[in-house]
Amino acid sequence: MNALFSEVQVGRYTLSNRMVMAPMTRSRSDDAGVPTDLVATYYGQRASAGLIISEGVFPVALGKGYTRTPGIETTEQVAAWKRVPEAVHARGGRIFMQLMHCGRVSHPSLLADGAHPQAPSAVKPAGQTYTADGLQDFVIPHALTIVEIASVVEGYRQAARRAIEAGFDGVELHAASGYLPEQFLSTGSNQRDDEYGGSVENRVRFVLEVLAAMVDEVGSDRVGIKISPEMNFNDIVDANPQETYTHLVEQLRGFNLAYLHVALFGATFDYHAALRPLFEGRYLIGSGLDKVSAETLIASGQADAVVFGGAFLANPDLPERFRTGAELNTPxxxxxxAPGAEGYIDYPSLAQGA
Incomplete structure (x- = not known):
């Protein structure tokens, strides 16, 4: 049997195959962060993945970073999300919700009362974000106080609970792509001189506190984490990323998480070789994979499951296409x-004569 199509235990779940759909922002929610009806159709179409990780969902309103992205804070948001796991489960799939607090990577026009984005330190990132009025420059963020940090951690806790209430099988902490958790991890964005800044032990504290809250709320076997060392997206810079991520993963040992999701984009250091031996749970590898490279990673034991982004976006039946050697749609x-169904739920499956 092709290793991609063997079962694998991830947390409390036995996945039917080792192909994971990556979290991908698609901007199909309304201005209140409520997913539209199209969202359930989109994820349901892709339920043949062993596991789907949803697009990034802001745990609290101040975590929103882009226009038309979804949240999991209000009653309306939770109610709308319930349709998504229902659609996925009806086709035999599993889905985790990715919790994504964008931190300083936001804009006052996206936040209530024109609030400034939150961050570990008042360091303005270079770049822009997508707002209802188009691209807008980032601003100088508000440096979180100790009390406010505790509130953000609690926001993640409640978001994890609401995700499970909405029917999701688990939650993933997005600690990559220059968003709030990685802003705490990285020396360029974290210039604090208290217990959350300075040493690597202090800089990982926020991530560990968030994970502890999520695990306490929903169970360690329903929690995963995503990291992407040296991706350097959203103007994130760290003086010693090898030390930072080695220490972070060492600290994950006691959590008994469902998985560690590692996506690498251009890093010259072999983080997989360094990090996989340090993590006791399932190890997921993503970024730039194709059928051959994915099969190699599974067969060699370098990964327990493999994560595909654009390939799943354009091919709702990607596992079947890999199984049969069929041609792939192009994203x-x-x-x-873009809003609407085009390029979202209209990619054809093999059964539709692609």
């Missing part, structure tokens, strides 16, 4: 974040 980048 249309022009519709990645």
């Amino acid at each position: 249309d980048k022009n519709t990645f974040y």
